Amino acid sequence: MQSEIIKRTVELFNSEEIVRAIGWRKGDFDYDLNPSIFKSSEDLEKNFVYNDFSSANLSKFLIKISQKEDGKTLVFLKSCDTYSFNSLLQEHRISRDKIYIIGVPCEENLDPSKIKAALGEDVLSMSCDGETVTVETLDGTKTISKSEVILDRCLACKSRKHVVYDELFGEEGEVLDSKRFDQVEILENMKPEERYSFWRTELSRCIGCNACRDICPACTCEKCVFDNRDSGVENKVATNDFEENMFHIIRAFHVAGRCTDCGECSRVCPEDIPLHLLNRKFIKDINEFYGNYQAGDDIETLAPLTRFDAVDVEPSIVKTRENVK
Amino acid sequence: MQKIGVFVCHCGTNISATVDVAKVAETLAKEPGVIYSTDYQFMCSLAGQNLIIDKIKELDLTGVVICSCSPRMHELTFRKAADKAGLNGFLLEMANIREQDAWVHKDREEATLKAVALGRAAIAKVALNEALIPGESKVTKRALVIGAGIAGMQAALDIADAGFSVDLVDIEPTIGGLMTQVDKTFPTLDCASCILTPKMVDVQQHELINLMTFCEVEKVEGYIGNFIATIKKKARYVDPDACTGCGLCTQKCPTKNVLNSFNLNLDNRSAIYIPFPQAVPLVAIIDAAHCKKLQEGKCGVCAAVCAPKAIHYDDCDKLVENKYGAIVVATGFNPIEVHAFNEFAYDQSPNVITSLEYERLMSATGPNGGTVLRPSDKKHPKTIVFQQCVGSRDTTSRGKTYCSGICCMYTAKHAMLTREKYPDTDVYVFYTDIRTPGKGFDEFHRRAVEQYGVHYIKGSIGKVVPMSNGNLKVQASDLLMQRQLHIEADLVVLAAAMEPDKSAKHLAQQLTASMDNDGWFTESHPKLRPVESPTAGVFLAGACQGPKDIPSTVAQAGAAASKAIILLIKDKLKGNPCVAHSAENMCNGCGACANVCPYSAITYVEKEFRMPDRTTLIRRVASVNPAVCQGCGACTVACPSGAMDIFGFSNKQIMGEVDAICQ
Structure with missing residues (x-):
């Protein structure tokens, strides 16, 4: 697949259809890929990688780049990334006409942390051949079944469908019945004190690195409220444990109704905090209150939380939730 | 440096009975920025206002906090006082320690603590307040009255008599509304046409009233004093100026x-x-x-x-756009459809009719020239059964939960007129309760029972079974005597509930005027502002606001007209300076604010920004039209970056209040 993608992209470079491509670049380790800009076909042929570790969602990088006037930018999007792309398009954050999308097929991505946890830290290289992951370590070659080391977010994959693309590699996928709200339900069924203690345990590990915010394709504000002295939240971080308690909750509120559930926040978290569960709780609530809604499904449907419908003058469209625990 | 003055009101004993006002004043005196704090018996009195004015001048106060009643009550009073003393009125805040504290609590100690917390919040906010100056806008000296029933006609006549031009729009080809179909009116039993048609002629002949019949209001934009309405003139295929009405x-x-x-x-x-x-x-x-x-x-x-050549088969719908300063809504009501009430067999027999249909049967302009003949075979009915509350006070999905208010009276009227004209007719009325609270109303009802011998029975028809000869087998229950009744009737008349006219909903959307769950227009305040819609410049006349009889409708129409005149007589209106504005450097241009704006006050503009690396960047940012914005704040909560904010109620001010309360 990687060589086919490179071949086609080189063609596009040569025909001057595109002036740059955003993709995954070889890192220090072959399981550690970097989202990167390729400015020439030579660079791409040499350093572009598409494999089971090409997890990064590249859509957010388009915000700045699509404002460049010099020509089209090519971007590789997996199915879940296309939802983020649509969401950004809907919020006028990117210019569609400056972008050429190659949809790349996605089987489940692998989680290097899980592999290391199972087989030890001294990993030299990892590769996956269908169902088996082969890992070279200092202690020799080891293998593990792929199903044991799949990224959490891919285990609850919501869709294999590319909702937007110019060109698609592989077959058109389908929306899946992901059962992604099962974990939310477990949390909902906890007693309040259990749930509080769950989140305290998780959130207390936060080191305030902002990786979740910086990677999030819904967090695209020109100036983030947490960096804004006038917002009234920025200066509270130093005075108490506010950040730890509230940062993630405020962030979840800010992306509520806009989060596509791409799962990047949890993937990049160095402390493995399951941040996506906060967002998923919002998605579940929104679905229950206002009917099913998938952010990024298309660019026409307005999000339930930012929709003013003329027919709901009063009474309001808010429904009561059934089976409130 | 802030120099804030705090004034705590006793409100007689309204506040001081539950709140230790002296202690509140004493505690708030220690808040940062406060240099003066006192309590007084009636802050809103002249002496109370003078106290504020004197202290502002004497101590050169930069902000004032009044701990008293709801701002809805006296904010304007106190702002005017501050303005008089040379302090911008928007540098004054009110802490509501009456409605939100003294009136809802019993424990003096707790209520006092709460008063202090509310006072603290107001102090924290006033410290962040900015002087605001309201803008001015011109008033278009023309009114739009929507609906030309008795309410709309009365409002139009009153406004026009005050010297202002009025466009009177009705969806029907004639004015007059539902009252044109009514035969006689209660409680005086004078003929509806005799009192209505002269008014219709007055309307037509008034030089300041422009009649727009067979027209529909499609779209309304703008704001108080400056509405722009798009009105559809539906194709009539007859030139109204050429037609002589010869027939x-x-x-x-x-x-x-x-x-x-x-x-x-x-x-x-x-x-x-x-x-x-x-x-x-x-x-x-x-x-x-x-x-x-x-x-x-x-x-x-x-x-x-057609001698005057008035017929034009190529006529088509036309749209006209006009500007108005005030809008009076008078869309009225209609009886509900009664098909869902199967037990009354309305769909099975032509001899089961609604009250309005009975009204037509009795009318001289009706199908039988005023002789009551039953529809199936044009025979004189000898037994007529009236059923009240069809769909009124009904908690099932078929009907309405409210009382329609007029059915007791018009059914009494029908019963009485029937007995008067046809004394050999037996008349039964099945009722839930008799509700006749108007002037002369109960006497009217009693006349029906006592003088006219109408059989009033508390209870209801259970089932109507049509028979082959057109008669109706009525099975009913008498709740007082606790027995079943079997009546063979010639005619059954159903008093159908009232519901808002179908056109009201679309209009409410266009006017951003609110409606209640039943679709009636809501008033700005149920007691003190009963004819004003919460949307400024929109007034309510007649049954569009709730079930009403003719006298109340006419009275309300007059009141709505006078409110419209008060608006139209002004040359300029002061705007509300507490409107939204967008901090362009923070705005992402995402569109969330415009999506939620109910007033379409937000548009987007392309703006050039200087970037840190000396390049420029063109970005899409939100821009608020302050004249259209009503300051509702929906945009500020929708904005993810906090770029959208409201003057006078900024995010920072509200956070300040919250922090003060959480202290």
């Missing part, structure tokens, strides 16, 4: 079997018709759905016989 076309029209909606389909009319002989304007109209010429292209009789 020759209606006689010659070959299509004579069209159901006559004016008589509620109890008889037929021609495809070209004049709604009724007293219609205003007295002009024919072609019913396009039934006209042979318009449907099949063959015929053209009406054009051939």
